[in-house]
Amino acid sequence: MLNKKSVDDICVKGQKVLVRCDFNVPLQDGVITDENRLVAALPTLKKLIADGGRLILCSHLGKPKGEPKPELSLAPVAKRLTELLGQEVVFAADPEVVGPNAKAAAEALQDGQVMLLENTRYRKEETKNGEEFSKDLASLADIFVDDAFGTAHRAHCSNVGVTAFMKENAVGYLMQKEIDFLGNAVNNPARPFVAILGGSKVSSKISVINNLLDKVDTLIIGGGMAYTFMKACGQEIGTSLLEADYIDYAADMMKKAEEKGVKLLIPVDTVVAKEFSNDAPSRIACGDIAPDEMGLDIGPKTRELFAEAVKDAKTVVWNGPMGVFEMPNFAAGTIAVAQALADIDAVTIIGGGDSAAAVNQLGFADKMTHISTGGGASLEFLEGKELPGVAAADNK
Ligand code: AMP
Numbered sequence: 001m002l003n004k005k006s007v008d009d010i011c012v013k014g015q016k017v018l019v020r021c022d023f024n025v026p027l028q029d030g031v032i033t034d035e036n037r038l039v040a041a042l043p044t045l046k047k048l049i050a051d052g053g054r055l056i057l058c059s060h061l062g063k064p065k066g067e068p069k070p071e072l073s074l075a076p077v078a079k080r081l082t083e084l085l086g087q088e089v090v091f092a093a094d095p096e097v098v099g100p101n102a103k104a105a106a107e108a109l110q111d112g113q114v115m116l117l118e119n120t121r122y123r124k125e126e127t128k129n130g131e132e133f134s135k136d137l138a139s140l141a142d143i144f145v146d147d148a149f150g151t152a153h154r155a156h157c158s159n160v161g162v163t164a165f166m167k168e169n170a171v172g173y174l175m176q177k178e179i180d181f182l183g184n185a186v187n188n189p190a191r192p193f194v195a196i197l198g199g200s201k202v203s204s205k206i207s208v209i210n211n212l213l214d215k216v217d218t219l220i221i222g223g224g225m226a227y228t229f230m231k232a233c234g235q236e237i238g239t240s241l242l243e244a245d246y247i248d249y250a251a252d253m254m255k256k257a258e259e260k261g262v263k264l265l266i267p268v269d270t271v272v273a274k275e276f277s278n279d280a281p282s283r284i285a286c287g288d289i290a291p292d293e294m295g296l297d298i299g300p301k302t303r304e305l306f307a308e309a310v311k312d313a314k315t316v317v318w319n320g321p322m323g324v325f326e327m328p329n330f331a332a333g334t335i336a337v338a339q340a341l342a343d344i345d346a347v348t349i350i351g352g353g354d355s356a357a358a359v360n361q362l363g364f365a366d367k368m369t370h371i372s373t374g375g376g377a378s379l380e381f382l383e384g385k386e387l388p389g390v391a392a393a394d395n396k
Contacts, residue, residue, distance in 0.1 A: 002179045004393040005331075010143055012053030014111055019048065019143035019172065022115075022150035022160045022373060023077045030076050036360065036369070038077065038084060038136055038151065040373050044147045044172035045085060045114070050242070054109035056140050057081075058097075058117040058158050059105050059148065066124025068095040078116045078322035090115040097123050099134035106140045109260035112323040120158040127156055134161030147172025150352070150374035152389030153381075155341030163392040171393045174373065179390060180380050181370040182317075182381045186215055188389050196337060196381075198223025200322030200353065202246045207383035209318070213256050218263040218313070222298050222333060229254065229266045238272065238289035265309055269299030271323065271330060280328035282375035297323025298333035309342035316341055319379060324356055342367035351378040 012186055021041045026033045048055055062072040078091035090113075093104035093241035099120050105115045120126045125133035132159040138144070144166040146152075151159050152175065163169040185193070193210045197205055202225045212219060224241035231237050232250035257264035272293040273280035284299045298306070310316050318341060335358075341348045342364045350356050350368050353375025359365055372378040377387060 019139040027355035138165030236288040270295035
């Protein structure tokens, strides 16, 4: 269990509470296309409202790079949250985030009322953890609650800097839940414990592979990163994704797996095409891939192999798609893994990002134990790193 002060340990009645949420949701023409992160924030918000807190919510959205960008305003989030909470969420439309509108709205708050600040990344100090913006944010409230797991791997003003200027710093229910699920899976897993890693690059998952090899019974590697492993086994991989600088590393990891008695599985067949296009004619390659072909998905034998490998698992952590799942013709491997996890009786944890999007899109969300709201944060957690956003909260 996370040993940090939580919303159950603070008294918020009549207090102004600055709540850092992760409202970094995808928007298309001002419409929110995936509101999972808003829904995930509701338990903490409802608890603080019921306890009579005066809530000042804040979040970043996209990458406005330190200046106001109307298309990245949080105004649509305030509107949707008003509907989801069933009460008004006042939007403070200040280009400088903590400006006259925000200050006036914060002063006017009554117990149980809610307001939302403008995108914290409109301020260039935000991502540099600058003191001035941290103090501005802190000046609005008495207590700070961080529920933004998706940002926990970053030390920014609105999740870390601000804590230096607050009387009390607690974490919200979402943060607690994320850390408890991921922490239990990694440090105290029901066994067999299987990790499935995919996505494009070995280089971005080096530390995860290394750390997980100390914990898991089976490590499955698919997606673009598998080709560097296949190359390390002496296989021809054509024009598939390759990180030549990491071939030795892949070989080292396979050796480490063998020494530790960890089963390490890589694809035995692949779906290959001559072009990176959904419409490119494809075929199944077993073993070597021709010089003018690239692997874009795991093949049918691999799908069976991976499904078999998780069949008796009691804990599974999955991060990264098995192929170029954005193209329907190369999504079958990712769908097969999602289906395999949906079918088993195990703790199944989806580590955010693309795999979470795939599971949600495919309608398997309610079959998984936990779908993380933070891709980067869950990956850094799986690397064994301490997340600055979590460390900054007061200990119990
Ligand atoms: P990452 O951000 O590293 O988790 O990688 C996710 C991306 O990997 C997705 O956009 C996938 O399309 C891509 N990907 C997965 N498999 C392959 C592959 N075989 N070739 C190229 N890209 C891939």
